[in-house]
Amino acid sequence: MIHPIPGYEKEIYVRPTVTNPNIVVGDFTYIADSAFESHVTHHYEWLGDKLVIGRFCQIASGVEFIMNGANHQMNAVSTYPFYTLEGWDMEPPAHCDLPFKGDTVIGNDVWIGQNAVILPGVRIGDGAIVGAESVVGSDVDPYTVVAGNPARVLRKRFDDELICLLLAFRWWEKSTVEINSLIPLLTCSDQETVRRELKKRLTGLGPVL
Numbered sequence: 001m002i003h004p005i006p007g008y009e010k011e012i013y014v015r016p017t018v019t020n021p022n023i024v025v026g027d028f029t030y031i032a033d034s035a036f037e038s039h040v041t042h043h044y045e046w047l048g049d050k051l052v053i054g055r056f057c058q059i060a061s062g063v064e065f066i067m068n069g070a071n072h073q074m075n076a077v078s079t080y081p082f083y084t085l086e087g088w089d090m091e092p093p094a095h096c097d098l099p100f101k102g103d104t105v106i107g108n109d110v111w112i113g114q115n116a117v118i119l120p121g122v123r124i125g126d127g128a129i130v131g132a133e134s135v136v137g138s139d140v141d142p143y144t145v146v147a148g149n150p151a152r153v154l155r156k157r158f159d160d161e162l163i164c165l166l167l168a169f170r171w172w173e174k175s176t177v178e179i180n181s182l183i184p185l186l187t188c189s190d191q192e193t194v195r196r197e198l199k200k201r202l203t204g205l206g207p208v209l
Contacts, residue, residue: 001013001016002016002017010032010034010061011030011031011032011033012031012033013027013029014029014030014031014059015027015029017036018036020037020040020043022043022048022051023037023040023043023050023051023053024050024051024052026054026056026057027056028056029053029055029056029057029058029059031059031060031061031063032059032061032114039059039065040064040065040067041066041070042066042067042068042070043069044067047068047069047095049100049101049104049121050103051067052104052105052106053106053110054106054107054108054109054110054172055109055173057106057107057109057111058110060112060113060115060116062114062115062116063112063114063115063116063117063118064115064117064118065104066117066120067104068098068100068120068121071100071101072098073098100120101120101121101122102120103121104118104122105124106123107124107125108126108127108170108172108173109126109127109172110124110125110127110128110129110130111128111130112130113129113147114133115133116130116131116132116134116136117135118130118136119136122136122137122138123139123140124136124140125139125140125143125144126142126166126167127143128140128141128143128144128145128146129144129146129157130147131145131146131154132147133149134148134149134151135150135151136150136151137151138150138151140153141153141156142163142166142167143156143157144156145157158191161195162191162195162198165195165199165202169198169201169202171186185198
């Protein structure tokens with residue numbers, strides 16, 4: 001299934017549409033568009049960098065993942081990319097001569113707001129939120145809210161104990177049947193109830209809701 005909302009084509013599950021082997025996307029991640037790979041720019045096969053996105057991510061319209069191919073050589077006299085253009089005799093520079101930032105990795109259950117830009121090599125942790133119009137050039141910790149240009153930390157979503165419990169519980173790795181049964185917990189706004197329930201489940205004592 002590609003369209004999570006029947007009859008609405010401007011939102012798609014990403015994984016079934018990916019054709020590039022250097023883009024890896026988990027189940028149930030969606031984007032508010034009909035062509036995900038158009039949002040991944042400067043992604044050249046010869047560089048070999050990957051875009052890895054986890055499960056259950058929510059990607060708004062206009063989000064752009066800029067890959068390492070956007071970088072120009074900065075340790076030479078000229079930054080001009082002769083090797084990318086017709087008519088110039090230049091082989092691609094060695095990786096060590098480029099500001100290569102590595103793979104871009106987005107965790108699970110990450111919400112990326114409208115028109116945000118994710119720069120090369122960034123790692124965004126599970127449960128993070130990226131505000132609309134943000135430019136993310138550095139790593140984002142799990143369950144952290146960032147916004148702005150450059151994106152800066154606004155706050156943690158939860159206290160450290162609850163974040164540790166959520167990262168240990170890893171609900172996104174469970175079966176769809178179990179996740180469906182967990183919806184009351186996953187959508188509960190009472191953090192103390194969630195904390196108590198996670199502790200019970202993680203110690204094997206079962207649900208208390």
